[in-house]
Amino acid sequence: MGAVQLVGINKSFGTAKVIDDVSLDIRDGEFIVFVGPSGCGKSTLLRLISGLEEPTSGRVLIAGQDVTQAAPAERQISMVFQSYALYPHMSVRDNIGFGLRIAGFSREETRTRVDEAARMLELTPLLDRRPRDLSGGQRQRVAIGRAIVRSPQAFLFDEPLSNLDAALRVQMRMEIIGLHQSLGRTMIYVTHDQVEAMTMADRIVVLRSGRVEQFDTPITLYDRPANRFVAGFIGSPRMNFIPVSLSEGELIDAGGGRIRVEGRSPDEMRRATVLGVRPEHLTYGSEGGVWSGRIRVLEQLGSDAFLHVTVDGLEAPLVVRASGERRLREGEVVSLSPRPGTVHLFDQDDHAIGAPDPAFRPSRAA
Amino acid sequence: MRRSRISDVALLAAALFFTLISIAPLLWMALGAFKTTAEMIAIPPVWVPDFTYWSNFATLFTKYWPNIANSLIVTLGATLLAMILALPAAFALSTMRVRGRNAIADWILSTRMMPPIAAAAPLFILFSAVGLLGSLPAMVLAYAGFNLPFAIWVSMSFFRQVPKELIEAARLEGCSWFQVLTRVAIPLSLSGIATVATFVFIFAWNEFMLALFLSNRGSQTFPVVISSFIGTGRIYWDYIAAATVIQCLPPVLFAVFMQRHIVSGMTMGAVKD
Numbered sequence: 001m002g003a004v005q006l007v008g009i010n011k012s013f014g015t016a017k018v019i020d021d022v023s024l025d026i027r028d029g030e031f032i033v034f035v036g037p038s039g040c041g042k043s044t045l046l047r048l049i050s051g052l053e054e055p056t057s058g059r060v061l062i063a064g065q066d067v068t069q070a071a072p073a074e075r076q077i078s079m080v081f082q083s084y085a086l087y088p089h090m091s092v093r094d095n096i097g098f099g100l101r102i103a104g105f106s107r108e109e110t111r112t113r114v115d116e117a118a119r120m121l122e123l124t125p126l127l128d129r130r131p132r133d134l135s136g137g138q139r140q141r142v143a144i145g146r147a148i149v150r151s152p153q154a155f156l157f158d159e160p161l162s163n164l165d166a167a168l169r170v171q172m173r174m175e176i177i178g179l180h181q182s183l184g185r186t187m188i189y190v191t192h193d194q195v196e197a198m199t200m201a202d203r204i205v206v207l208r209s210g211r212v213e214q215f216d217t218p219i220t221l222y223d224r225p226a227n228r229f230v231a232g233f234i235g236s237p238r239m240n241f242i243p244v245s246l247s248e249g250e251l252i253d254a255g256g257g258r259i260r261v262e263g264r265s266p267d268e269m270r271r272a273t274v275l276g277v278r279p280e281h282l283t284y285g286s287e288g289g290v291w292s293g294r295i296r297v298l299e300q301l302g303s304d305a306f307l308h309v310t311v312d313g314l315e316a317p318l319v320v321r322a323s324g325e326r327r328l329r330e331g332e333v334v335s336l337s338p339r340p341g342t343v344h345l346f347d348q349d350d351h352a353i354g355a356p357d358p359a360f361r362p363s364r365a366a
Numbered sequence: 367m368r369r370s371r372i373s374d375v376a377l378l379a380a381a382l383f384f385t386l387i388s389i390a391p392l393l394w395m396a397l398g399a400f401k402t403t404a405e406m407i408a409i410p411p412v413w414v415p416d417f418t419y420w421s422n423f424a425t426l427f428t429k430y431w432p433n434i435a436n437s438l439i440v441t442l443g444a445t446l447l448a449m450i451l452a453l454p455a456a457f458a459l460s461t462m463r464v465r466g467r468n469a470i471a472d473w474i475l476s477t478r479m480m481p482p483i484a485a486a487a488p489l490f491i492l493f494s495a496v497g498l499l500g501s502l503p504a505m506v507l508a509y510a511g512f513n514l515p516f517a518i519w520v521s522m523s524f525f526r527q528v529p530k531e532l533i534e535a536a537r538l539e540g541c542s543w544f545q546v547l548t549r550v551a552i553p554l555s556l557s558g559i560a561t562v563a564t565f566v567f568i569f570a571w572n573e574f575m576l577a578l579f580l581s582n583r584g585s586q587t588f589p590v591v592i593s594s595f596i597g598t599g600r601i602y603w604d605y606i607a608a609a610t611v612i613q614c615l616p617p618v619l620f621a622v623f624m625q626r627h628i629v630s631g632m633t634m635g636a637v638k639d
Contacts, residue, residue, distance in 0.1 A: 052534050073540035085531035089553045099539030150539070 001063055002153035002186035003028045004049060009058035011044055011210075018044050019055070020210040026188065028063075031180050034190045035197040036207035036233070042190045045207070046156050049188065050079050063153050078147035079156040082163060084139045086131040086146075092118075093127040096145045103150070117145040120182075121175075137168045144179070154186035161196065173200060194234055198222070206230050228350035231276050237306055237319045239276045239344070247272055252345075256313045257290030261343050264354040272345040272353055279306065279321040281342035289335030291318065298330045309334060392614075398607030399423065406603040422608035430591050434612065436581075437571060437588040439502055441616070444509035444570040445563055448517045451510065453559070456521035457547045461533055471522065478515035485512075486579040493580060500582030508580060509570040516569075517562050524558025525551055560624040568617045588613060 004026040011019035018041045026032050034042035047053040049060060051072035059068045067075045078099075086095050096117055097110040105113070118124045121141045131139055140160060147155055157176070161169045177200055180187050191197055197204050198218045206213040206221065206229075214226040218234075225231035232238045242255040247269040252259050254275040261269065283289070284307065293311035305325040308317040318336060328334065345353040398406050399422055400415035427434070458464060459471050489508055490499065498504040528551050536546045552559065574589040581590060592609045595602040 050538060052537070072534075072538045077538070079535070079538050081531045081535060083529065083531050085529065085535040087532060087536075087550060087554075098536075102540045102545065146535075146539075 001028045003061075003063060004154055004186060004188065005059075005061040006045075006049070007059040007061065009045070009048060009060070010056045011041075011048060011053065012056045018210050019048065022058075022210070022212055024205060024212065024215060026186060029184050029186055031177075031187045031189065031200060031202045033197040033201035033204045034188065034207060035192065035194060035204055036213075038192065040207040041210040042192075042205075042207050043158055044210075046079075046158055046188060046190050049075075049154075050077055050156050051075050052079075076153040077156055078150055078152040078154075079158065080140070080143045080147050080160045082159040084131070084143045084163075086139055086142055088131050091128050091130060092123060092134070092142050092145075095131065095142055096123075096127075096149050099146065099150050113149050114145075117149040120148070120179075121145050136164050137172060140164065140172060141175075144176070148179070148183065152185070154188060157187065157189040159190055159192070162191070162193070169196075176200065194236065198234070204234075206233060224352070225344065226352055228274065228276065228346045228352075231344055231346070231352070235278055237279045237321070239278050240282070240316075240318045241346075242275045242277070242314060242318075244272045244275050244345075255291055255311055255318075259290055259338060259343060260340075261345065262341065264345065268345070268354045271347045273348045274346040274350075276344035276346060277338040277342060279319040281339045282318065282320045282336050283339060284320055284322060284334045284336050286333075287335050289337040291336045292333060293318065293336070295328060295330050295332050295334060298328060300325075307334065309336060311336075395607050395610050398603065399611045401604060401607070403602065403604045406607070422604050423612070426605060426608055426612060430588065430609075432584075433586050433588050433591045436502060436585055438616070440505045440509060440577075440587055441567055441570040443502070443506035444513065445567045447506060447510035448513045448566045449559065449563055452514055452517035452521050452562070453552065454544075454547060455514075456518045457525050457551055458543075459518070460522040460525040461528075461546075461551070462543065471519070474515050474518055478519075482512050482573075483575045486576055489576070490579055499580065500585050502585050504580055505577060505585070505587070508576055509573060512576075513566045513569055517566055520562045520565070521555070521558065524555040524562075527558075528554045564617075564621050564624045567620050571617055572613070 004024075006022055006024045009019055009022045010017070022045060024032075034045055036042050044053060048055050049062075051060075051067065051070060051074075055068065059066055061067065062075055062077065087098065090098065093114055097105075097114045100110040100113060114127070115124070118127055121144060123138070123141055123145055126134060126138060126142075131142065134142065140163075143160070160176075161172050164172060173196060176187075176189075180200075189196070189200060201218055203215060203217055204221055205215045208229055213233075214221055214230045221230060221234045225234060228241065232241070244252055244254045246253040249266070250260050250262060250264075250269070252261050252269065252272060252275060259275070261275075264272075291309075291311045291314075293309040293314075295307050296310045296317055297306075297308040299306040299308075303324070305322045305328070307320040307322055307325075307328065309320060310317045320334075320336060322328065347353055397413075397415050400417050400419050401412060402419075405412045405415065455474075459467050464470070485508075489504075493499040493501075493504045493508075498507075532550055532554070533546055536550045541549065572589060573587075574593065577587045577590050578593070581587060588609070592606060592613065595605045595609065
């Protein structure tokens with residue numbers, strides 16, 4: 001029904017190429033999140049699916065139909081905008097029912113569908129109000145109502161929660177997840193917030209400079225990032241990267257410490273130029289670790305403390321996630337070691353070494 | 367505190383003084399509408415006329431009512447036509463991705479740079495050739511045409527303020543471009559449209575030179591009639607004063623009427639503030 005396929009999509013604005021040969025296969029009913037830094041092309045990609053932008057080359061298929069040349073309204077998709085995009089001169093009822101009236105639905109049918117959507121989103125008492133009389137969360141719910149009332153093949157969300165405060169964002173996140181479960185429709189969601197991406201997605205598309213860096217399940221992105229960009233982008237605080245100076249057998253010298261890395265071939269070990277380890281995979285103690293350094297900054301969150309440890313010979317401090325830590329103080333010396341089996345290796349082109357990732361399809365064919 | 371109060375009073379006095387200087391001719395004209403020609407030129411001046419003297423207005427309305435009606439028809443027709451043509455053009459130029467739209471917009475604006483009187487002779491020949499010379503439709507067409515660049519450009523600036531997402535949302539919901547214009551863009555730009563219409567109305571109502579060229583005795587508009595009160599042997603100051611009052615009233619009433627449509631905060635709540 002609502003499968004979405006992108007085949008070799010390119011998009012340029014003048015001489016600037018914003019989408020570079022992107023091919024994606026989104027299955028019916030999946031919750032897909034496009035994530036990446038500002039300007040990576042994630043919103044443009046969504047707009048290409050919606051039909052608000054035309055690709056320079058490539059094809060867009062929705063439910064198996066080639067809709068590349070089809071107008072937005074012919075694609076049977078609904079979009080929820082970051083800015084809500086509610087019609088200020090219409091009531092909530094008219095906002096939700098607008099698309100149905102345009103499509104030629106009768107007044108009674110429109111009323112029934114609007115009432116149903118309003119009940120689902122708890123908007124019934126607000127139906128006669130204008131958008132200006134609603135809070136941010138209520139407005140976004142109206143925007144979602146407007147999207148679901150048309151029973152589209154797929155829903156597109158363009159950073160829908162970024163205008164909301166933190167608490168409301170969590171609540172709306174849960175509501176959208178619930179909506180996906182109850183409707184079972186394909187949802188494509190753009191965000192720059194990796195927490196939203198990790199918690200909501202069935203699969204995540206990580207984009208950089210208009211290219212797909214990795215397309216896989218959240219946990220695969222975390223456990224087996226395809227390259228250094230994905231490794232650094234997914235996870236907070238970001239992964240520590242340490243230059244490798246020498247490798248011998250299963251041993252690697254990095255940042256003045258020697259580490260045993262298992263499960264890699266001698267050739268893979270030789271290619272390694274950078275070692276990556278996540279802050280939560282570093283253990284700390286008073287002595288006996290691989291690296292030793294002084295705590296320069298301690299960020300105390302209560303549940304966790306982030307230790308920024310300056311190690312001699314390393315440009316950037318190593319960040320450690322210390323769960324429930326209360327004793328340590330800034331200026332103290334700690335000794336750090338990676339947990340066995342948690343180390344990532346990257347070659348000189350920043351590709352991950354020895355982390356096979358069957359689902360990863362790079363956007364550019366080799 | 368004391369110093370600021372003194373400066374406030376001084377500012378107010380200065381403002382009142384300059385306002386008085388500005389409106390003095392209008393005031394004198396309005397008072398003159400209730401005087402005879404002899405009273406108009408009397409020395410010492412008749413400062414306060416007899417406000418029960420309505421003879422000037424009565425004469426003008428009975429004798430020149432067809433010309434006032436001509437003015438109204440031409441003005442309303444030109445305003446309506448200009449808006450009907452300008453709104454879709456402005457919407458397309460401000461919203462749709464039309465190749466060379468900036469060049470088109472600049473070209474439209476460039477036609478405004480020509481003084482209307484320069485087109486008088488060509489228009490005279492043109493309307494004469496198609497048999498429209500001296501008709502009200504000819505003046506409606508001419509006035510609408512001359513106001514189009516202004517109407518399009520000002521409307522463009524208002525349409526640009528309609529959030530892009532609202533137009534995109536409407537497109538996604540199945541609206542044709544015409545429906546986006548009529549159901550989203552125009553309702554959200556009512557204040558701007560009222561402003562543009564008011565300006566077009568005022569221009570068309572006050573226009574004199576083209577009316578002089580393109581009208582005949584039956585289609586003369588009121589400004590042409592007013593000019594005829596200056597004869598070779600006599601100037602009818604009393605009629606000029608009363609006619610000017612009549613001439614001033616419709617634009618003021620139109621502006622007041624349009625003011626009601628200028629609803630501030632119309633777009634509040636549309637997008638994240």
